[in-house]
Amino acid sequence: MIPDFIPATVPNWINGEQVKALSSEAFDKLSPHSGGKLYRVSRSGEDDVELAIQVAVGAQTGWAALTPVQRGEVLHDIAQLMRRYRQDIAAVVALETGMSFGAAMGETGAAIAQGEFMAGEGRRFYGRTTTSATPYKYASTVRQPMGVAGLIIAANTPIANVAWKVFPALICGNAAILKAAEDTPATAWLFGRIAHEAGLPRGVLNIIQGHGEEAGAPLVANAGVDVVSFTGSTAVGRLVAAKAGARLAKVSLELGGKNPLVVCDDADLDNAVTWTLLAAFSNAGQRCAAASRIIVFEAVYDQFRDRLVERTGGLSIGPDDADDLGPVINEKQLNNMLAAIEKAKEAGASVTIGGHRLDDEAHAPGFYMAPTIIENAHPRDEISVTELFGPITCLYRVRDFAEALHMANASPYGLTAAIHTRSIHRATEFAQKVQAGVAVVNGGTHGSEPHMPFGGLKQSGNGSREPGTEALDVYSELKDIYINSDPGLL
Ligand code: NAD
Numbered sequence: 001m002i003p004d005f006i007p008a009t010v011p012n013w014i015n016g017e018q019v020k021a022l023s024s025e026a027f028d029k030l031s032p033h034s035g036g037k038l039y040r041v042s043r044s045g046e047d048d049v050e051l052a053i054q055v056a057v058g059a060q061t062g063w064a065a066l067t068p069v070q071r072g073e074v075l076h077d078i079a080q081l082m083r084r085y086r087q088d089i090a091a092v093v094a095l096e097t098g099m100s101f102g103a104a105m106g107e108t109g110a111a112i113a114q115g116e117f118m119a120g121e122g123r124r125f126y127g128r129t130t131t132s133a134t135p136y137k138y139a140s141t142v143r144q145p146m147g148v149a150g151l152i153i154a155a156n157t158p159i160a161n162v163a164w165k166v167f168p169a170l171i172c173g174n175a176a177i178l179k180a181a182e183d184t185p186a187t188a189w190l191f192g193r194i195a196h197e198a199g200l201p202r203g204v205l206n207i208i209q210g211h212g213e214e215a216g217a218p219l220v221a222n223a224g225v226d227v228v229s230f231t232g233s234t235a236v237g238r239l240v241a242a243k244a245g246a247r248l249a250k251v252s253l254e255l256g257g258k259n260p261l262v263v264c265d266d267a268d269l270d271n272a273v274t275w276t277l278l279a280a281f282s283n284a285g286q287r288c289a290a291a292s293r294i295i296v297f298e299a300v301y302d303q304f305r306d307r308l309v310e311r312t313g314g315l316s317i318g319p320d321d322a323d324d325l326g327p328v329i330n331e332k333q334l335n336n337m338l339a340a341i342e343k344a345k346e347a348g349a350s351v352t353i354g355g356h357r358l359d360d361e362a363h364a365p366g367f368y369m370a371p372t373i374i375e376n377a378h379p380r381d382e383i384s385v386t387e388l389f390g391p392i393t394c395l396y397r398v399r400d401f402a403e404a405l406h407m408a409n410a411s412p413y414g415l416t417a418a419i420h421t422r423s424i425h426r427a428t429e430f431a432q433k434v435q436a437g438v439a440v441v442n443g444g445t446h447g448s449e450p451h452m453p454f455g456g457l458k459q460s461g462n463g464s465r466e467p468g469t470e471a472l473d474v475y476s477e478l479k480d481i482y483i484n485s486d487p488g489l490l
Pocket of ligand 1: 154
């Protein structure tokens, strides 16, 4: 059921007002579960973006004039109101993504926690005081706003993605323009409504709906945007980096992953299977941190594979709380995955379970992909080095720890990684040597927390970390302040 508070055409938020795209054009948002139309979405373009930037520039000065503590109080109010509207937010997230209401409630809770954490940063907002080589000279640093932040997000965990960017951008004293993901427009729109109801001054947060090339690219290109923060695919991240780089704008890129989960011969196999299922298939595998390369010691490979396949076969697929995973976000994404599996088979890989769209009566109208396990793919095959962003994972056989670590690192990506072992020696060595922004022992490849920095190496990003206090580095400039006193004037 579509909540009646969602407008028939999801609008932009510009200067605290809900407005349609200047062109009056719109596109359909489809339900991942039923394939049917949910509502229309404003199809914004360069003119809408330009307007939003002008408004943001105008609003930023007043927002930056508040102390970080005062800004934190506003963010705190937004987070509190999100708590009051938590069920509404979760209903919209579930509707737009096809994830269960329970999963959406969990994600909304994480977004609120992000807001609360960043609100508290208003009372810290630390700079540094340090020493000077010169007597009677005092050195310190302070954080200052960048100006206008352009925020572009993916649809996979929509309210968390909004919170990860908007709260740190605002606490630092920036005004922001959020380009919503086209597949989750109403989640971003609802956040805008809550933020304004909570008392965020007009124009401090503007939300633009629309397609990437039409509404995202102009945001990246515009000289009025001082920092661009992008969460999405590596392919688009490259375009964003090139465009923003050409005008020397600061850019933070949170991109894709092809994350390894290593299962050693001394692992608790049941625990390893449980975490593999969650890391590979929860949220229908639509996580940058999904485990898509399962690297298993030869000695336990068959045993692990058999248990994993059996439990994968028992997963329940649908939009309800009792289900383990839902649909993928749209049909294009589903077809990309099916094509990738066909190519992998042609290259010699075999599909152990899944590998197809669910075509029974309950699932056929929606965008449901069967949870899929692939074996016998070469580590250098396309399927081993390409992020699929769906419920598909590959199994690889290795002799020992050294080969497992080598294979884990032989990837163009470096976002997250996990190892299952009872050995402190293997756990420590893996955590130290794996080329990833996150290393997990005896857990999933996902599960980052709001107060911790998240980000990846290699093609998973460009070195920045969000959220955690490290997100403040993305959205603020450091200024050195030197104060000289004159002892002769005492
Ligand atoms: P995508 O790159 O296609 O789109 C992401 C966003 O970029 C959307 O809002 C889209 O409209 C916009 N966009 C598209 N083309 C653009 C352009 N030319 N200029 C500016 N903006 C443009 O990604 P997706 O398929 O929607 O999302 C999945 C990807 O996001 C995966 O690769 C996943 O790993 C990644 N992701 C990364 C993280 C992380 O923190 N590292 C978190 C979530 C998702």
